[in-house]
Amino acid sequence: MQPRRAPAPSSGAGSTGGVILGKYKLGRLLGRGSFAKVYHAVSLSDNTAVAVKVIDKAKTVDAAMEPRILREVAAMRRLSRHPNILQIHELMATKTNIYLVMDLAPGGDLSAALRRRGGRFPELAARRYFRQLVSAVHFCHHHGVAHRDIKPQNLLLDDAGALKVTDFGLSALPDQIRHGLLHTACGTPAFAAPEVLSRHAYDGAKADAWSCGVILFLFLTGQLPFDDSNIGAMYQKTLRRDFQFPRTISKQAKFIIYHMLDPNPSTRLTIEALMNQSWFEKSWPLDQASPNSLPQPTKDRKFTATEMNAFDIISMSAGLDLSGLFENGKRERRFTAEAPAEEVEERVAEVGGKLGYRVERKKGMGMGLVKGRTALVAEILAVAEKVVVVVVKAEDGGGWDFEEFHWDDLKVGLEGVALSWPNDVC
CATH class of the missing domain: 3.30.310.80 (Kinase associated domain 1, KA1)
Incomplete structure (x- = not known):
């Protein structure tokens, strides 16, 4: 399909000039990266605001980004309909570009929210965001996906202030796991588990649990527990659990962080065990689903078919062949x-x-x-x-x-x- 111009172009800096892409009208530029731009857009059918990521195929070849795009789309297919995971609604393509239509997150990322709050959150706010993060990560793990790049820049806020986990470009899917373990070192060093930094085989779910522990420490203190420009020195700090708690953190929060930042993955506090901690469960908002109440894979049935969505249908369509990108x-x-x-x-x-x-x-x-x-x-x-x-x-x-x-x-x-x-x- 080819984008076409709307009769009345939009205006403003960074505007696409009212380009019509399928059933969406693109608006102002929200941000850009080395191989993609993100635009504000509006659905022509119901006037819903969305974000459209426009990926330049030529640049993805140079940047070797095809595997990341493939993983992101494959992961989102598995993780649809969770309230704290950014949703991709449609996938479209032309000869030159790939278009991902996603939820709009006008609140920005959590690093910006931390700066607005003076560098750290009060414990009530930190717990609220942390529970939403853990709910999303728990959902990922039960659907065979390890995120592997949990950091504030990948945690967005929607217009209601709810957290949305995004960027599954480094995620691991079930077909990447050998003998129950992963072998590719990836992610952001300051948030990566020691077994990942050491390039040993690791359990993706336990590595994500470590990253969540780093996030909670950051939420409550405004600092990273292990911060060193030398990755080798940082790795040694993680092995020694070399960090200090400020006095302002409650004992229960300290307990959770200490046990999530256990350098031994076999004794590290798991996401499932964390969700049973009283500090985590305390005062869960009545208008929001608890992580334990979210849909889980059915244990009694031998198999539950995956619902096919737009990504599957488009990738199979001879009229819109994406095999050159997703091979x-x-x-x-x-x-x-x-x-x-x-x-x-x-x-x-x-x-x-x-x-x-x-x-x-x-x-x-x-x-x-x-x-x-x-x-x-x-x-x-x-x-x-x-x-x-x-x-x-x-x-x-x-x-x-x-x-x-x-x-x-x-x-x-x-x-x-x-x-x-x-x-x-x-």
Whole structure:
């Protein structure tokens, strides 16, 4: 699709001149980075204000940013509808640009809010923001996502003052985890756990818990617990827990921070344990959902289909091919089926078992099919009632041949259920 001009251009510094992008009218420039600009925009259908991130494809190639964009979109697909996670509503593209339509966060980020409050928050305000952060992080972890870059600049405020976690460009998805651990050192050093700084294998959820502890300390003191321009010296401080509490912090808050900043991840206070602390639960606002009451993956059901949204549909559309941007080195096949998700899952598992694959249920992300060195993930995406798309791909991107999965046999096994089988291999 090509943006077009509105009859009445908007005015003002940094304005796009009233460019119409799909059902949105772009307005003033809100900010810019090395490869993207963010504009204020208004929905033409209901006059809702949103933000549109315009990503220059040419610059993303030079900056090697495609993997970050891919992870951000994939993470947002999993994390839709949480009140404290910034939502991406639509993904669009032209030959030169990618457009991400997101929630508008006019309150800016938490670093700016800290400056407005004199460098630190009163404990009541700090606890309010901290609970919203933990609620969002807990939701991420239960949907298989580790954020890995929790810092004030990635915590925004909406027009009602609610916290919104954003920037999932460094997040880790389930298919990046090997043997339950992550191996890529990333994030911002002052907020990163010691096991990340040491470049050892680490648990993404426990690393996020450490970052949350740093955030709480910053909220209450206006300072970082471990702050040194020399990363090696900073790492040594984290190992020794070399920081001091001001007298103004309550004993309960000190307890939480001390145990979240445990350099040993196996004894570190987890997000789940934190949410049961009395200081955390105290005076939870009645008009806001408690983190424990937010939707969680169903434990009794073997599988819950992921709801397909605009990102999935656009990425599959031949008329708007984003494969040049989102190619991630993995080969995959997909097919559509007309049946409830649970029935399709059982049929795929049955056929896979007959072909010699070991079936492994994978919480929140479909199921695994394993035979020898071949490991596949089958994810079922619900398009509508009793209509699903099944995506089967290599779990680790290793070399394997799709013919080993016996696609002809799978077609026969799903006869009467499968609607279409695309011939192309991504």
